[in-house]
Amino acid sequence: MESKFCVLNDPEDLQTLITNTENRLQFERSKTLFEEIRASINNNDEEDRSFWRPVLPWGGVYTIRAGRKAISCTPLYVKIYLKNTCTIDGFLMILYVILRDNQGFPRELGVFLGKQFVEHFLTLMDSCDYTTVKMLWIWYRMSKKQYRSAVCQAALEIDLFGNEHDNFTENLENLMSTMQESLCTSWSCRTRFQELLKRTVIINPPHELPPRDPIQSAVDEFFCPKILLCTELGCDGLREFSHRVFCHGAPPFVILNMQQWKAEELSYVPYHLALSQHRYSLEGATLFNKEEHHYSAAFQIDGYWMHYDGLRSDNLILLHKPPELLLLSSLVYTRASEK
Known part of the structure; x- marks a missing residue:
């Protein structure tokens, strides 16, 4: 994605950017990103098993205009460089699929994260404005103590290196308390x-x-x-x-932190789970490459499993079998319908 130029001095400025994105999206797109991925799966063949566009590429560059009270009449633009975003990328992708694939879940999650946040998140994902999606999560959900930032001349670097559960799961408010x-x-x-x-x-x-x-x-x-x-x-x-x-009652989805498990202990992963007097179904998983200290994700749409890895050029591909040489970091289960 190309970097976005905007004035971003406080959350109100980010709100203005998101609103402009929503208005632009109404004219530019007839399908959601989820519908495009689903159509790609159904129309795919064995020779072409990747999604047609990159999804949530690793990192990102976000360009903002410096403070309103700058002395110089010439606007100063500052670039925000996002690094090691894999600690939130995989979960953001799974969260998007869950919300688009389950009609009532956006309303339920809005109770915890805020209705506007959920609406903006879905809109930005559908418009493929991925760097803004990451900034939305960092700005509204994370604490500054959870990432390292450094200012160098006219550039700001936000480094999300660390643990994905620290950067994502624990920022879901009291959803799974x-x-x-x-x-x-x-x-x-x-x-x-x-x-x-x-x-x-x-x-x-x-x-x-x-x-x-x-x-x-x-x-x-x-x-x-x-x-x-x-x-x-x-x-x-x-x-x-x-x-x-x-x-707060059975949540719409549950993330199981599986970091303490060894590969030999996970020869079988259940597709269904009995939890809090409800039936949950396996929706996705996040995976960890120990050598590269890198996270990726897998999730299913219409029974087809896809692997997402933000470092790949084709970063969303259909799977015949689970990715090899990766450790399981988490399992994500969604609450089944009460029908």
């Missing part, structure tokens, strides 16, 4: 009653592989009640943990 109460059997325990809150769903592998699906077993372990030795210093009581529940 869960709560579990615990009570120690010892009356003298200094912290006898506790409420344990978690904002993400981290699934730890079992010490011994269970006879049935290990991922479903690990999910059940995360949510089920349990009794453990109290860890409070000087306490010899037992701590009883209640059933873990979602603080």
Whole structure:
């Protein structure tokens, strides 16, 4: 994508840019990006298995006009260089597919992220304004302490190097927040009653592989009640943990943090998951290349699986089999219809 020239001094300026993009989109496009990808899948053949245009290329350059109170009469334009954006790219792509493929989910997600944010996100993706999409996420969802930035002359560099769950999953507000109460059997325990809150769903592998699906077993372990030795210093009581529940009801989608799992523990990934009295279906996954410290993503549309990698020239391709030599970073499940 070409860099965009605009005045961007505060969130209101970004809002103006987004509004202009929405107005332009009404005249320029008859299909959403999701519809174009779906059409590409249905019309594809074995000789051409890639999407016809790049989607969310790695990095990005965003050009802004310097402050309104600049002394010089000649406008000063500053370039923002985005680096190592793979920590948000794959999830942004999966989020877009989820929202376009599930009619009621944009409204549900708008409760957590804001209706305008969700609408702007979808509009910018449909207009293929990918650098602005990334700036939207960085500006509104991330804290400055989550990325490194450096100013050099008339350029600003935002480096998103790090962990994708830090940069994306934990910025989904309270969408996947869960709560579990615990009570120690010892009356003298200094912290006898506790409420344990978690904002993400981290699934730890079992010490011994269970006879049935290990991922479903690990999910059940995360949510089920349990009794453990109290860890409070000087306490010899037992701590009883209640059933873990979602603080705001079953979310439209759940991201399972799978970073603690080894490849040999993931020979089987379930397409369906029982979670919080709901049935969830596998929608996508993010993958990690340890040698390159690089994330990519896979997701499905109409039963066809696609691999997205922002570093490729053809960065969205149909899959015959899972990508090789990659570790699983996360699994993404969407809540099935209640029909």
